[in-house]
Amino acid sequence: MAGEPLSIDLLIGKAQATIKQCEVIEKSRVRVSWSDSSGDSIYPMMLLRDCCPCEKCFSPSVNSRLTLFEQLLAAASSVANISSQPESLCIDWEDGHKSVYEAEWLYRRRLERAATEDRLLKMYCEVQETPWTITKPEEIKTGRYDDILRDPAKIVEFTETLIRDGAYVIKDAPPRHCLVEFLREIKAKHQSTHYSDGEWVIKNIPTSKDLPNSSKKLELHIDMPYLVKPQQLQLLHCLVQSADGGENKLSDALKAALLLKKENPEYYRVLSSVEVDFQFIKRYRGSHDWFICNRAPIIQEDPRTGLPSLCRFAAEVRCSSFNQPVEVIESWYEAFRHYWSILEQHSILIKSSPGDILAFNNGRVMHAREAFNQQQERQLEGIYADWDYLMSAWRVAKCELNRRV
Ligand SMILES: [Fe+2]
Ligand SMILES: [Zn+2]
Structure with a gap:
C-alpha cells in the first residue's frame, strides 16, 4: 500500500477476497459468492x-x-451480461x-450487517464517548507536542482520547503562537470567531470589566x-501561570447528565427539554457590534445515540428574558440546582504550567477558573476547532498507518 492515495479503501484497510461465482437474482440484485467462508453478498444493481x-x-x-x-436515472440498471473471475x-x-x-x-x-458495522467503526472511529472515570488531573492523558506532530499514531491517540474522555493535555509546546500551526500540522483546522481569526489571548488586565480577562473566579x-x-x-x-490560584476546574457534563438521569429522570427531562435563552451583546470600538441570541435546552442529546452530548451553560451570557411560564421556570431552577451540584461534585482541578495545552471538547467538558492573585501575571492563548477537521486529521493519520501495514 506504499504511497497509495487517500481513499475509503485505504481507511478500511486490507481486504483479501476472491469471487467464486456471481449471478443476478430477483431481477435487480447481484449475488456474489466468496471463495472463503464469508458466504454470499448481495448488492442492489442500482x-x-x-x-x-x-x-x-x-x-x-x-x-x-x-x-x-x-444520468443515473437515465442509465440502465438492468444487466445484459454478468461474468466473474476470482479477482473481478x-x-x-x-x-x-x-x-x-x-x-x-x-x-x-x-x-451484510456485520460488514457494515465493521466499516462504520473504521470510517467514524470505534472509540465512543465514555463518561469520565477520571477523578484526578494526572488521569487526563498527555502527549508531547513534537511527538504528536511527528507520529500519526500519536495523532490517532490524541483524537481518540478527545472522543473518549473529551480532554487531553499536550506537553512541551513552544512558548507562544503555536495553536494555528499545531492544528495545521496535524492536518486539522482552526475556526475563526468574533473574538479572533486565529489565536485569542486571555490575560489578567486589572482594569478589565470582562470577567475572563480579570483575576476573578470563572x-x-x-x-x-x-x-x-x-x-x-x-x-x-x-504561556504564564500565576503562582497562587488560577487552576482550571473541569467537569464531564456527559457523566453528570447520565447521573442526573439515573437519580432524577424528571430533572433530566426538564433540563433536556426546557429551552433557555442565551445572548452575546457587545459593542466594540474599532470592530462592529454583535447581537447574537440562541435558545436551546441545557442538555442536548445526540439524536443518533440518544446520549447527552452537549451541555449548554455559561452564567455570563444567560439571558435575563427567560421565555417560559412561571411554573416551568421554577422547575428549571430546581432541576438545574441539582445538576449543578453533580457537576461540581465530580469536577477536578488542574493547574497548567507554561508549555501545556489543555485540549477539550467544549460542549462536553465544562471548564472554570479559580481566582488568582490579581498582582500576578497569568496568560493563555486559546483557539477553537471543530470535529469535522479533527476527524479528518484522524482519518489521514489512520491511512498513513495503514500504508505501513
Ligand atoms: Fe471559557
Ligand atoms: Zn462506469
Whole structure:
C-alpha cells in the first residue's frame, strides 16, 4: 500500500477476497459468492451502476463520482451480461456501458450487517464517548507536542482520547503562537470567531470589566452557548501561570447528565427539554457590534445515540428574558440546582504550567477558573476547532498507518 492515495479503501484497510461465482437474482440484485467462508453478498444493481468505478464514472485522483444523478436515472440498471473471475466482477449493462469491480472493492463494500458495522467503526472511529472515570488531573492523558506532530499514531491517540474522555493535555509546546500551526500540522483546522481569526489571548488586565480577562473566579461553563453550534474543540495554551490560584476546574457534563438521569429522570427531562435563552451583546470600538441570541435546552442529546452530548451553560451570557411560564421556570431552577451540584461534585482541578495545552471538547467538558492573585501575571492563548477537521486529521493519520501495514 506504499504511497497509495487517500481513499475509503485505504481507511478500511486490507481486504483479501476472491469471487467464486456471481449471478443476478430477483431481477435487480447481484449475488456474489466468496471463495472463503464469508458466504454470499448481495448488492442492489442500482448501487453497482451508481458506483461504477470505471474512468468515465469515477475519478480516483479526486475521489469523486463523475456522473450526475440525472444520468443515473437515465442509465440502465438492468444487466445484459454478468461474468466473474476470482479477482473481478464484470457487468455489461443493457445500454452498452461496462463496469468492472475488483473483488477487494466489492468485499470492502459488503452490505451484510456485520460488514457494515465493521466499516462504520473504521470510517467514524470505534472509540465512543465514555463518561469520565477520571477523578484526578494526572488521569487526563498527555502527549508531547513534537511527538504528536511527528507520529500519526500519536495523532490517532490524541483524537481518540478527545472522543473518549473529551480532554487531553499536550506537553512541551513552544512558548507562544503555536495553536494555528499545531492544528495545521496535524492536518486539522482552526475556526475563526468574533473574538479572533486565529489565536485569542486571555490575560489578567486589572482594569478589565470582562470577567475572563480579570483575576476573578470563572465558574463552570462552555464557550459560546449562544451559538446554534457552539465551538466543539477548545485548546488553551498556558504561556504564564500565576503562582497562587488560577487552576482550571473541569467537569464531564456527559457523566453528570447520565447521573442526573439515573437519580432524577424528571430533572433530566426538564433540563433536556426546557429551552433557555442565551445572548452575546457587545459593542466594540474599532470592530462592529454583535447581537447574537440562541435558545436551546441545557442538555442536548445526540439524536443518533440518544446520549447527552452537549451541555449548554455559561452564567455570563444567560439571558435575563427567560421565555417560559412561571411554573416551568421554577422547575428549571430546581432541576438545574441539582445538576449543578453533580457537576461540581465530580469536577477536578488542574493547574497548567507554561508549555501545556489543555485540549477539550467544549460542549462536553465544562471548564472554570479559580481566582488568582490579581498582582500576578497569568496568560493563555486559546483557539477553537471543530470535529469535522479533527476527524479528518484522524482519518489521514489512520491511512498513513495503514500504508505501513
Ligand atoms: Fe471559557
Ligand atoms: Zn462506469
